[in-house]
Amino acid sequence: MHLTNLFFFILLSFSHHVYSRFNTSVIPITKDEATSLHKVAWSFKVRQWDGEPYLLLDLDAPFTWKDCVIKHSDIPCGLEEGCRFPLRCDTTLCKEAKSYINPVCPSLNITDKYGCSICAVTPLNPVSNVCKISQLTTDLIDLYLTDGRNPSPGPNQPFGSQFVLSCAPSSLLRSFPKDVRGVAAFSWSGLSFPRQLSFLDVTGKIGLCLPSSSAGLGVAFLGEGPFYFTSNRNLDLRSILSYTPMVRRSSKDLGYYVKINRILVKGTPVSLPALKGSYVMLSTRVPYTVLRSDIYKALVASFSKATGGIPRVSVVKPFGLCLKDVGGVPKIDLEMESGKVWSVSGENSMKRVGNGGACLAFVDGGLKVKDAIVIGTFQMENNFFLFDLVNQKLGFSSSLLGRGTSCTGFNFTEVGN
Numbered sequence: 001m002h003l004t005n006l007f008f009f010i011l012l013s014f015s016h017h018v019y020s021r022f023n024t025s026v027i028p029i030t031k032d033e034a035t036s037l038h039k040v041a042w043s044f045k046v047r048q049w050d051g052e053p054y055l056l057l058d059l060d061a062p063f064t065w066k067d068c069v070i071k072h073s074d075i076p077c078g079l080e081e082g083c084r085f086p087l088r089c090d091t092t093l094c095k096e097a098k099s100y101i102n103p104v105c106p107s108l109n110i111t112d113k114y115g116c117s118i119c120a121v122t123p124l125n126p127v128s129n130v131c132k133i134s135q136l137t138t139d140l141i142d143l144y145l146t147d148g149r150n151p152s153p154g155p156n157q158p159f160g161s162q163f164v165l166s167c168a169p170s171s172l173l174r175s176f177p178k179d180v181r182g183v184a185a186f187s188w189s190g191l192s193f194p195r196q197l198s199f200l201d202v203t204g205k206i207g208l209c210l211p212s213s214s215a216g217l218g219v220a221f222l223g224e225g226p227f228y229f230t231s232n233r234n235l236d237l238r239s240i241l242s243y244t245p246m247v248r249r250s251s252k253d254l255g256y257y258v259k260i261n262r263i264l265v266k267g268t269p270v271s272l273p274a275l276k277g278s279y280v281m282l283s284t285r286v287p288y289t290v291l292r293s294d295i296y297k298a299l300v301a302s303f304s305k306a307t308g309g310i311p312r313v314s315v316v317k318p319f320g321l322c323l324k325d326v327g328g329v330p331k332i333d334l335e336m337e338s339g340k341v342w343s344v345s346g347e348n349s350m351k352r353v354g355n356g357g358a359c360l361a362f363v364d365g366g367l368k369v370k371d372a373i374v375i376g377t378f379q380m381e382n383n384f385f386l387f388d389l390v391n392q393k394l395g396f397s398s399s400l401l402g403r404g405t406s407c408t409g410f411n412f413t414e415v416g417n
Helices: 003-018 092-098 293-306
Strands: 024-031 038-041 054-058 065-067 134-141 144-146 161-168 180-185 205-209 218-223 232-236 242-245 256-265 278-282 289-291 332-336 341-344 350-354 357-360 362-364 373-375 383-388 393-399
Touching: 038 180, 092 134, 092 161, 242 256, 256 293, 289 293, 293 362, 341 393
Parallel strands: 054 180, 065 161, 278 373, 289 362
Antiparallel strands: 024 038, 024 144, 024 218, 038 054, 065 180, 134 161, 205 218, 205 383, 242 393, 256 278, 256 332, 289 373, 332 341, 350 357, 383 393
């Protein structure tokens, strides 16, 4: 057995043994106020030092990538920067990565130049929609574990846990927030970060709670749970979830989709007879929900009628309807394929724009958009989601604010094992 493969076989076996009594990991999430994008620290823990880089959290990326340089080594190494083992082009992981190539990316026909000693991939910047050629490699991570209430550093281990990512050139970072140095993939892909954590007993479930400001930490859970927040130490968030099937439009689509039956404003269905069975994508790439033009116009018309008694103010782009006072606006209900309802309350439907005004935080995407509805982060903030990849269903809570808590409710104070 090759030394590199032997090393990682020992590492993974050791990791599984020491973590056998845990089944959940926990990762803090920070909101970038300038862009409304959400990010995780380079270490996947509470920021370890001032200036530690971040990775954008992306529900649609095929693999994690970051700005790094590969240093070839045939000997085991620790958690220090540069401990990486590049993958060859003939490995299963490389072939899987190549199955997700974006058609806008450059050609990967570089085998004549490099042979099979590297696995060429094209990491994508989801903000600029630009990609570069780079290579797939391995890295090590040392994650928080949790009993559902606090993070724990876990038992002492000498190396950390292996996962596969791509390095990328610094030029790919253009248009990112200044402290963001890559992308953390949380998609359906077999190479997404959560699905690679083989030391967890349950890796097929992702809990996600996005914070609404940079003042506190949101949270992602990887695993079975339970999930507790400090406002109610006895309430497992799994108990408040409603469920609907998750669907994949195709094997090439790595994002998370559900179907809806109808949209209601103040209990009255929006007039869209062809809406039933439409795909709805959840995305951390867009700040506000994007609707196909016919759906957008119908929603605005219904919401405008339901808020007829509230004074209007000048429209602020990219929105189409702005009100003087956000108090008492009606809920927007999304009736899912399962019949369960995700209620979007005022905190997630109205964006404050200053001078006492607030705008309906939905955007017209035009008539030729790929997806009829793409739920953005503003509508997802302070809602708890459980992406169950094993049973292909989505759990959703509606707003946690009505329950006296928020996505900053997890206690990130470390406890011992």
